[in-house]
Amino acid sequence: MSDDTHNVDPLTLARDLIRCRSVTPLDDGALSLLQKQLEALGFTVKRYQFGDVGNLYARLGGKAPNFCFAGHTDVVPAGNREDWDDDPFGAQVREGMLWGRGAADMKGAIAAFIAAAGRFTTRTASLPGSISLLITGDEEGAAVDGTKRVLQVLAEEGEHISHCLVGEPSNPDALGDEIKNGRRGSLNGIISVRGQQGHVAYPERAQNPIPPLIDIINRLYARLLDDGVDGFQASNLEVTSIDVDNPAHNIIPSAASARFNIRFNIAHTGAQLCDWIKEEAQAEEQSHDCTVKLNLNIMGEAFLTQPGTFTSILQNAVEEITGRRPALTTGGGTSDARFIKDFAPVAEFGLTGASMHKVNEHVPVSDIHDLSEIYERVLSLYFKEYQVARPPIVVHGKK
Secondary structure, eight states: OOHHHHOOOHHHHHHHHHTSOOBTTOOTTHHHHHHHHHHHTTOEEEEEEETTEEEEEEEEOSSSOEEEEEEEOOBOOOOOGGGSSSOTTSOOEETTEEESTTIIIIIHHHHHHHHHHHHHHHHOSSOSSEEEEEEESOTTTTOSSSHHHHHHHHHHTTOOOSEEEEOOOOBSSSTTSEEEOEEOEEEEEEEEEEOBOEETTOGGGSBOSHHHHHHHHHHHHHSOOOSOBTTBOOOEEEEEEEEOOOOOSSEEOSEEEEEEEEEEOTTOOHHHHHHHHHHHHHHHHHHHTOEEEEEEEEEEOOEEOOSSHHHHHHHHHHHHHHSOOOEEEOOSOOOTHHHHTTTSOEEEOOSBOTTTTSTTOEEEHHHHHHHHHHHHHHHHHHHHHSOSOOOOOOBTTBO
């Protein structure tokens, strides 16, 4: 294969990807674009379709270790076109910036990695392992038919990932700020209390669901979950809405509900928190003689990839290119790393995230090229360190 074939311009590829209007779960040709590019680089590409969601897994090489890059081509909706200075899917380049939905989160990072992989394989006489990509179209959505499902199928097929780097926009302000080596867990909850409607002048003939709902919320807020643990900020519970749907002043409503989210660190598991919430709700149900229903959904467990050789490789590569040594952090929201951590040590590093999910999303063009150089350096340092195949690393009881 010629060097020209391996020479991928990350900016051009990023622009092509942005022009695919791949709002979850639509693909609009994004995965086919990647498949064509990866096959030209010598990767074997497999496509996995689950429901409306398309996914891609590509691998170059058949030996261990297998370094995997994970990402997503789906993006959040652009919102009102009138609020954007340019077509959100036009991928305009001006003022040294690439503008468009997905520029930061995270089509720019996918393009940077593919360009890095192309250069690395050109400059490497013999690949001392394997490079793979796991790309989903369901990260911004329910995340049910994306990375989670693909990982299960790959495991069934005997595929093993040694380490994984997720290209999420991990840097808050400047390229080189932070590497995410863990994430807090997330638990969504809905509390629904059923009472009996009645006239406010005759409360004895009704059963107001609002007081027990407030008492349950106060019970949850009364507990200090923790003060933070090593590597993590404190866990926090936030009530995000209280809904009664009662426009009248003289009616006691029949039902009331509240939504909340808990972001928790490794001091807790989702199951433990669910048990606690159920106990508090049951206590109020008995105290007020009302009906309480809970809808609890563990969106992801907290995890930490311990600092070590893998994280040092990432930090060293970033520092060599940017001059900054990124901090290892666990803040922010969730990502598909919450699924990957059960199969391989995982960390996240991508572009800056200041404009992600916002109108006029953009990233500096220079950052895309620098990120590609960082990824190439990561591959070089990784295979230098792990060039001798090692036994599979066991994480959470799984290889």
